[in-house]
Amino acid sequence: MEGMLKPGALQGKTILVTGGGTGLGRSMGKYFLELGANLVISSRKKEVLDRTAEELMKETGGKVLAVPCDVRKYEEIEQVIAAAESTFGGLHAVLNNAAGNFISPTERLSHRAFDIVVDIVLKGTYYTTLAAGKHWIARKQPGVFLNIVTTYAWTGSGYVVPSACGKAGVLALTRSLAVEWAKYKIRSNAIAPGPFPTEGAWSRLLPGDLVKKFDPAQRIPLQRVGEHQELANLAAFLLSDYSGYINGEVITIDGGEWLRNGGEFSHLEMVPDQMWDMLEKMRGK
Ligand code: HXC
Ligand code: NAP
Numbered sequence: 001m002e003g004m005l006k007p008g009a010l011q012g013k014t015i016l017v018t019g020g021g022t023g024l025g026r027s028m029g030k031y032f033l034e035l036g037a038n039l040v041i042s043s044r045k046k047e048v049l050d051r052t053a054e055e056l057m058k059e060t061g062g063k064v065l066a067v068p069c070d071v072r073k074y075e076e077i078e079q080v081i082a083a084a085e086s087t088f089g090g091l092h093a094v095l096n097n098a099a100g101n102f103i104s105p106t107e108r109l110s111h112r113a114f115d116i117v118v119d120i121v122l123k124g125t126y127y128t129t130l131a132a133g134k135h136w137i138a139r140k141q142p143g144v145f146l147n148i149v150t151t152y153a154w155t156g157s158g159y160v161v162p163s164a165c166g167k168a169g170v171l172a173l174t175r176s177l178a179v180e181w182a183k184y185k186i187r188s189n190a191i192a193p194g195p196f197p198t199e200g201a202w203s204r205l206l207p208g209d210l211v212k213k214f215d216p217a218q219r220i221p222l223q224r225v226g227e228h229q230e231l232a233n234l235a236a237f238l239l240s241d242y243s244g245y246i247n248g249e250v251i252t253i254d255g256g257e258w259l260r261n262g263g264e265f266s267h268l269e270m271v272p273d274q275m276w277d278m279l280e281k282m283r284g285k
Contacts, residue, residue: 004233011036019098023198027228033062071124101246121166142185151258178248194254
């Protein structure tokens with residue numbers, strides 16, 4: 001659970017993390033600072049951002065700029081990029097991490113509930129990507145996008161339909177621009193995390209007694225949830241120059257969760273050794 005890259009691996013880079021005041025965004029941002037990056041964090045809640053910026057600067061000795069911004073408002077994203085440029089002299093990478101989500105049977109949702117999630121997840125990621133892409137292309141400057149999706153971006157999932165639709169769109173955006181903007185030396189990749197405990201996700205996806213009833217670790221072949229540092233290591237690598245030839249990829253980090261739950265015979269792990277012995281005998285061995 002230690003940092004993986006060598007010290008200074010992100011030195012001289014300024015990285016914008018949307019939704020960087022809490023949860024996984026905060027953890028990844030902290031590691032970028034430890035590797036020498038300048039960090040820009042943005043989200044809607046100014047007080048949360050300011051507190052996180054202060055804590056991260058104290059913990060790492062790095063530089064953090066906190067700029068409130070709603071990713072659904074294009075002009076606000078442009079202001080974040082302008083602030084990054086005037087404070088740090090430029091922007092080199094964007095981690096599209098901001099998201100909204102909740103669980104519900106789809107027939108109980110209002111049409112606005114779909115809008116609220118898709119506007120943050122898909123439109124917010126598109127707006128941020130468009131603003132940063134235009135900025136880099138106009139300056140003939142290379143750049144890197146890293147988009148946080150999840151494994152149900154390709155499997156789909158009941159009870160989180162707006163999020164599944166939004167994340168599927170983000171994955172399509174990642175792959176599309178990886179090709180279209182490669183000529184500008186702009187790379188685009190994605191990470192699909194399985195369960196990593198955060199207040200934001202747990203309170204909305206496992207509210208009340210659900211957390212006791214559905215222990216996420218039980219669904220995972222490695223029998224545990226993810227550690228934030230494991231995700232931070234992967235994110236730092238994908239934003240660094242060490243991954244310079246990786247473009248258009250989505251990397252799953254879920255302990256084998258989605259494959260296990262899609263595998264036809266995965267449930268046979270419940271068959272005890274004695275029963276396998278019996279089955280062997282029945283085969284005449
Ligand atoms: C059904 C709901 C709902 C719920 C809101 N709505 N919560 N419907 N079930 N639990 C509906 C409302 O009824 C309303 O529609 C519309 O959505 C807007 O609701 P608001 O409360 O006004 O929205 P807002 O205050 O803007 O809050 C947005 C939010 C909130 C998305 C609902 O949860 C939020 O701020 N989330 C940000 C952080 C977050 O979600 N983090 C978790 C990411 S975890 P009507 O028609 O009634 O007006 C994640 C993990 C993925 O993505 C994979 C895990 C393995
Ligand atoms: P989180 O702490 O709730 O993070 C979501 C962040 O998005 C918050 O900081 C929130 O801040 C910000 N945000 C929401 N709406 C926004 C808007 N309109 N404009 C700007 N920022 C906005 O939850 P998390 O678990 O760390 O999730 C981070 C990312 O990981 C998300 O993309 C999520 O889908 C993904 N993910 C998480 C898990 C997991 O198990 N935790 C698994 C798979 C994928 P404000 O409220 O201040 O705006």
